[in-house]
Amino acid sequence: MTSHAVTHPLVTLAGLTATLLAAPAMADKVTIEVLQAFPGHAHFHEAVAREFMAQNPDIEVKFRIGNGSYDETHQVMLRAAMTNRMPDVYHSGYHLLPEVVTHLAEKGKVISLDAYIAAEAPDFVSSNYAPSLFSQWQVDGTTWGIGFNASTPIFFVNGDLVSKAGGDPNALPDTWDGIIDLAGRISALEGDADGMAFDIHSWPDDWLWRALIIEQGAKIMAEDGRTVAFGDDHGVKALTLAKRMVDEGGMALRDFEQSRQQFAAGQIGFIMASPNSNRSFADLVGDKFELRTTTYPVSNKETGRIPTGGNAMMITAQDKAKQDAAWAYIKFASGPKGQEIAVLGSGYKPTNIAALAPDLLGKFYAENPNFNTTNLQIDRAAAWEGYPGTNGVEIWRAQRKIIGEVMTGAQSVEAGLAAMVETTNRLIAK
């Protein structure tokens, strides 16, 4: 039995709200609204938009900001689609881009970019975007987004603590054993410093968990595409490594924002983070201690990979004029100039290869080695994939809880891994 009695008032109310909230559009000026996830990133998004508007006076860019994580902003986006409060451009986390397409493409609420790309110069893609990144913005050969930010996880390092513990900030270890050993010595120093922070147990998305699997050269999904492959020895190794960071590396299980505060206060040796923290850590730390960064220490130096985090810009505008304006903004923001502004304002890796030219970012990277670290591991960068279906957000919440229990010792590695596999497979199938 079906009925519209329940949905009707809701839909009407939502429509009414949308009408009331929609600003009256000016006749000759197109306004596009952009939704991005992070309040802390507003400043460089706005800087890019300012430059864009200076070049395109007939387009106005406005921002709507999510609540600080890709996963929650993804749900904000889905709700917006249901209540017809869509933004015109949406910055989706790479891992959730396929879910956005699954949810919205059929209803025409997100549009493919293929027609716009076809209208550009023939070498538009090849002269701007690296193939390994570009393929992440596609689903089954159709392009749905263009990357705005990209990053691979790196360690931020307190050089002073490393020196005190007998290490050399100029020759940091590049293996897990080396880092855990040095971190252990840092936490054994007099004072309250923690050796390291790898806050996988409280991370807002599954980026670091995927890193722990694919850095071994292993895969997340089995051949069937419906079940996970990490129920084997690779999963055991990943969880064991996470537990060793606590047991031997002097890591305290802490909320990840609190870890960042503590690192900036000079009380953590190594902290795993996105290179987008480069700008904010540099500002927060100042001269308090010697701030260094170092690459992700993959276990399998041959086939080990690390997931590329970041977000791609998708067109969710409904009318043609706004779609055209959205494409113009996407082209600029992911272009050499837009990327230069975004990278300098954050520390992200540029998504545009032309932005690496000496007169744009080339010189900057040569002078700022901390910012360049993410570029050193570009050969290992792999896609940050999502799970099939539409339960990726819930899957990570369930996995994260179990990982935390393993790290505190409340569950054994084997029992925790079995629970993770069972829960993940069940939620994929749900």
Add this chain to the structure above:
Amino acid sequence: MSDLSLSHPPLRRGSHGALRSGRAAWGLALPSTLLLVGLMLVPVALIILMSFTDYSFGDSSFSWVGLENYQALVEDDVFWNALGNTLRYVAIVVPGAVGLGLLQAVLVHNLRHGRRLYQLLLFLPVTSTLVAMATVWKYLLHGNIGPVNLLLEAIGLSKLEFFGSPDLVLWALAIIGIWGLAGFNMVIFTAGLTSIPQDLYEAASVDGIEHPLDRFIRITLPMLAPTMVFVVITSSITAFKIFDTVAVLTKGGPQGASDVLLYTTYLEGFQYLRMAPAAAMTVIFLMIILGLALVQNLLLDRKAGKA
């Protein structure tokens, strides 16, 4: 928090000629009746209906599934964990906020100077934006560099990982909850204290009850009983409604130790978009709140009947 049930004096029709007919009375009551029906009764009825369906946010149709959502909840560990956490939180916050509120009221009430100032200061947390203050608390209670832990260390105790340890996170949230609630309770208790006739204390002095603690236990506390019932019930309801600090500070972590009923409901309905199970949880939540309100009515009516 302050949704007290006000009892209206009965309308006396015709006696003064002011109300000529029931129609005028209904006309006057109509706006609030409409609001009550439109904003409270209809949404609650929709939620109850929705809890018997399989409706997901955004669906254009649904079907009836009877008690399936409730059966699924009974078997759902996440739900029981959330309910247990909420009850544990209430069990810490209610005695804390009631006790602290009473202590503040009694101490301030007997002051000769500065009573107003203290009342104002102690009431401030109630007026502050809890979400903004919560971020301050998060820093204060930081496991390593937080001032509270530095204080603990200075007096020779070990540091506590308030937001990192599953055993402590509810206590950390409870501290914030008590801090936000005690000032309100203080005001209610102060009102209760003011209404205790002074001659009772004088009579007690004549009978030789001089020690302040004796006076408190034998006079103040019994006379405050109706106020106490009210404060305990409203504090319980407020504590049950914990959501904002969890949503801002812990998001249910670490390891689900601060997943509470309303936050789980929010995740289910607005994050995972499964409205029907969320509606079922809301119904259970409403029944708990309704139960508390009924207990309050029963107890207060009995007191009123005795008096």
